[in-house]
Amino acid sequence: MESSPSFSTSFSSPPSTNPIPNPNLDSQPRLTVTQLEQLKVEEKVAEIYRLLNGVSAHARSLMSELWCDKHVEFLTRGLKQLGPSYHVLDANRPWLCYWILHSIALLGEPLDTELENDVVDFLSRCEDEDGGYGGGPGQLPHLATTYAAVNTLVTLGSENALSSINRDNIYKFLLRMKDSSGAFRMHDAGEIDVRACYTAISVASILNILDYELVKDVGNYILRCQTYEGGISGEPGSEAHGGYTFCGLATMILINEADRLDLSSLLDWVAFRQGVECGFQGRTNKLVDGCYSFWQGGVLALMQRLLPIVAKQLTPSSVSGESSLGSTCNIKSSDLAGQGSGKLSDVSFSFIKRHTESGPLFHTIALQQYILLCSQVLEGGFKDKPGKQRDFYHTCYCLSGLSVSQYSWSKDAGACPLPTAILGPYSNLLEPIHPLHNVVLDKYYISHEFFSRS
Numbered sequence: 001m002e003s004s005p006s007f008s009t010s011f012s013s014p015p016s017t018n019p020i021p022n023p024n025l026d027s028q029p030r031l032t033v034t035q036l037e038q039l040k041v042e043e044k045v046a047e048i049y050r051l052l053n054g055v056s057a058h059a060r061s062l063m064s065e066l067w068c069d070k071h072v073e074f075l076t077r078g079l080k081q082l083g084p085s086y087h088v089l090d091a092n093r094p095w096l097c098y099w100i101l102h103s104i105a106l107l108g109e110p111l112d113t114e115l116e117n118d119v120v121d122f123l124s125r126c127e128d129e130d131g132g133y134g135g136g137p138g139q140l141p142h143l144a145t146t147y148a149a150v151n152t153l154v155t156l157g158s159e160n161a162l163s164s165i166n167r168d169n170i171y172k173f174l175l176r177m178k179d180s181s182g183a184f185r186m187h188d189a190g191e192i193d194v195r196a197c198y199t200a201i202s203v204a205s206i207l208n209i210l211d212y213e214l215v216k217d218v219g220n221y222i223l224r225c226q227t228y229e230g231g232i233s234g235e236p237g238s239e240a241h242g243g244y245t246f247c248g249l250a251t252m253i254l255i256n257e258a259d260r261l262d263l264s265s266l267l268d269w270v271a272f273r274q275g276v277e278c279g280f281q282g283r284t285n286k287l288v289d290g291c292y293s294f295w296q297g298g299v300l301a302l303m304q305r306l307l308p309i310v311a312k313q314l315t316p317s318s319v320s321g322e323s324s325l326g327s328t329c330n331i332k333s334s335d336l337a338g339q340g341s342g343k344l345s346d347v348s349f350s351f352i353k354r355h356t357e358s359g360p361l362f363h364t365i366a367l368q369q370y371i372l373l374c375s376q377v378l379e380g381g382f383k384d385k386p387g388k389q390r391d392f393y394h395t396c397y398c399l400s401g402l403s404v405s406q407y408s409w410s411k412d413a414g415a416c417p418l419p420t421a422i423l424g425p426y427s428n429l430l431e432p433i434h435p436l437h438n439v440v441l442d443k444y445y446i447s448h449e450f451f452s453r454s
């Protein structure tokens, strides 16, 4: 054996170079590429956190400040003009709109009407005449960019933005993407995966066009993607990953079938993804990354609302209660038969005992610390981890994760958190999100009202 069992090889390390000799530890077990990277990241993060030692509470609060003005400046500049290096994202332009505009909305910053109308015009030019949005004008419609475009227009929230969406055509596009297995494909003749299922169901739900035809058998596909670890993979037989776990769980909640998952093993898997760096990793034995603050933090925010069902899966009569997800998720614990593996680790069990009544399922202050001290770029924007560059994707998902962690103690969706739930000054508080769609909650309510009318 090349390495000791406790240093098991990561799935994603390239076989040709893995494991490599560790020059610093000649007589020790040899470490894999990922293990060496992990040690470096831990050291960099520890160095940052050491700065907090021995300084006053005031200084610590300043070090944890969210630099709102800098972020708004970075985001607004990006919305107006991007440098040439962004050409690689030419097929993702609705995503850029969503990442930037959702981040601005989370920061509570209004957008000027001219800029807003420019975005609505641009997205209308990305809309295919047979339904769905492409990555840019004239590009083929794709489910991911359709999700990004719809979430952007919901985030803008004006009559002009919401009425620009052709719901009949989007419905036809979604039906065309539906596979006979029940799952969805990303585009005509494209790949089938959990992302496609989530983006289709999220769009249909938010636009109030979700029906039996779209829902039929999609839950069976998601069930096939829950792995032996408890998390959810992109397709059957692959590795559990935070991004897909969010997509899979949110889909199951939106179609009212969350109780079919083994929620106790899912909870165990996701709870263990928060590491010594205080942030989350995307999968077992991989590195921390700021974007998982939302993908994994969002899963835990959803799981918090499902705890009565987790407990019911374990012991059908132990806990009773209703899910609090609101109108899009009308799961009633009384509707659910006790099912699932019936096995729950001590960790999950004590979580449930402590948190069925209140309180988050992860260390929310620690996550805020990772986001604000390790991912935040003081000139504006957020990054994956120390040593990386800022980008709009990480800015969007670090801010979304920050919002989720700030509101995780709040009993009612969006209720103002206590100061003790916020790391740094209270002015760090972001807008709350709807955790199933990742749009700002107020914007969700406006669109819900708008699309309920027709």
Ligand SMILES: CC(C)=CCC/C(C)=C/CC/C(C)=C/COP(=O)(O)OP(=O)(O)O
Residues within 6 Å of the ligand: 012, 144, 195, 198, 199, 241, 242, 243, 244, 247, 281, 282, 283, 286, 287, 289, 295
């Ligand atoms: C709505 C929507 C489209 C959601 C997408 C969800 C999402 C983020 C999926 C993750 C995809 C994936 C396998 C990343 C692994 O990358 P990596 O190997 O570079 O990263 P890792 O080492 O952190 O796993």
Ligand SMILES: [Zn+2]
Residues within 6 Å of the ligand: 289, 290, 291, 292, 384, 394
């Ligand atoms: Zn990332």
